[in-house]
Amino acid sequence: MTQGQRYDYDLITLGAGSGGVRASRLAAKYGGRVAVIEASRPGGTCVLRGCVPKKLLVYGSHFASHFQDALGYGWQIGGATHDWGAMIAAKNKELDRLEGIYARILRDAGANLIAGRGVIVDPHTVDVGGKRMTAGKILVAVGGWPVVPDFPGREHVLTSNEALELKERPKRIVIVGGGYIAVEFACIFRALGSDVTLVIRSGAILRGFDQDVRATLAEELEKQGIKIQRDCTVHSVEKKGGEYSVRFDKSEAMAADCVLYATGRAANTANLGLEEAGVQLKKNGSVVVDAQNRSSVESIFAVGDVTDRVNLTPVAINEGRVFAETFFNNNPMTLDYTNIASAVFTQPPVSVVGLTEEQARKDHKVRLFITRFKPMKHTLSGRDERTMMKLIVDKATDRVLGCHMVGEDAPEIVQGLAVALKAGATKAQFDATVGIHPTAAEEFVTMRDPVPEKDIEL
Ligand code: NDP
Secondary structure, eight states: OOOOSSSSEEEEEEOOSHHHHHHHHHHHHTTOOEEEEESSOTTHIIIIISHHHHHHHHHHHHHHHHHHHHHTTTOOOOOOOOOHHHHHHHHHHHHHHHHHHHHHHHHHHTOEEEESOEEEEETTEEEETTEEEEEEEEEEOOOEEEOOOOOTTGGGOBOHHHHTTOSSOOSEEEEEOOSHHHHHHHHHHHHTTOEEEEEOSSSSSSTTSOHHHHHHHHHHHHHTTOEEEOSOOEEEEEEETTEEEEEESSSOOEEESEEEEOOOEEESOTTSSTTTTTOOBOTTSOBOOOTTSBOSSTTEEEOGGGGOSSOOHHHHHHHHHHHHHHHHSSOOOOOOOTTOOEEEOOSSOEEEEEOOHHHHHHHOOEEEEEEEEOOTHHHHHOOOOOEEEEEEEETTTOBEEEEEEESTTHHHHHHHHHHHHHTTOBHHHHHTSOOOTTOSGGGGGTOOSOOOGGGOOO
8 A cells, every 4th residue: 555656655664673674564565665774783672682682691591500400300510611702602693693584574575674874854754874765654663772870980881782792701790770681681690600799779679560579589689699789879980900890879899890781771762853853752752652653743653662661572563563554554453551461581580461569459459369489390409499479369350460470481471371361361260270280380370368468568
């Protein structure tokens, strides 16, 4: 479905990441004349600087515990060593492959991939390195970028972008922040043998997650030897020879080989011409859009992290799909943002779907089901790691409002539970489901006794 030859293209997409590629590929498949402008390599944050390389390093780091756990099962494994450089090289080779796939997907769909930085000139015009092109619609899918606050020595710190490219594994690393990225990197480096200090400005990691998840994960991280400095702010970072001295506001300075800041990400909207074109931005620079991903300018749309709604790859992909279906396939759609499952790839991992207890209590009277146990695997491995599962149930309707897990395979387990929550499953239906034995997952359908009300801290 083309929108006439008035413009060079029906759609110009800025950014070849998850959201932009899905939208562009579908729009082209439905007959749109599409150009995708990418300043870096096709693939975006998830494929090149986020989920994928991170998960590969998570896999790589897990072997350390597998080797240790194997001893309890009779294995004798001597002399296992890890080559950081070899892992990074293997990871980079895989990213090159994925980059090629992303470019091919666009090419095969008939979209025109243009290298360069696109800047919006007016609601239908984009400039790429001095060349102007026009489109009926412009889709902004430029994602986000790590944010490092201002402080003396800011120039010495790394973000997740560089942490994925380190030539050597740091022996001592200070990680600032307590969100997804901070805790995931803390686990990768710790598992591979680094001395890891996590510096958080508040009293607990993973703001926004259920309190039982936050407390359980912190306990597990500390058991592995990750030091968590709570209520702590970095005052400055100084380079002293080959190392860094990190000074804190209250406690003593600490020496480290590397300082990683994982203090959040912000939309990549600076100098993109958006405000000049009349596009309304939020205070944090993200694009304000409606349920159809339309900005305050009729012809300009945005999907993914640049809109700062739910900053997850599958959400960006779905937003891209919704956009293309609505505007290029005459199939109006919106995305339902409730019950989106997510995971934190720590060791053990976290996965959740639905409401936290705190959120649920705002509108519901709830029953809580919590179980904590030592996974069967660790009866012989001897590892002191415990699993926590929690269900939050609406007292009035019996609907399960939230599922939370900290424990091995949590993301693999919770993905299935997300279907149940989407379908509106009740606790009675969870109870009527026969478990798979012996698994950890079966605990989600065998929790019978709610936490006594007297034991619930309000
Ligand atoms: P988050 O927003 O998750 O966490 C930021 C952390 O930095 C918080 O602990 C916050 O503390 C702290 N912080 C913020 N500003 C400062 C400051 N000035 N000084 C000290 N600490 C500060 O950001 P991330 O960078 O970890 O991740 C960005 C986003 O990327 C996530 O929100 C998520 O959407 C996505 N992501 C998803 C992953 C997944 O799905 N597995 C993995 C990685 C990233 P406080 O809590 O006190 O505010």
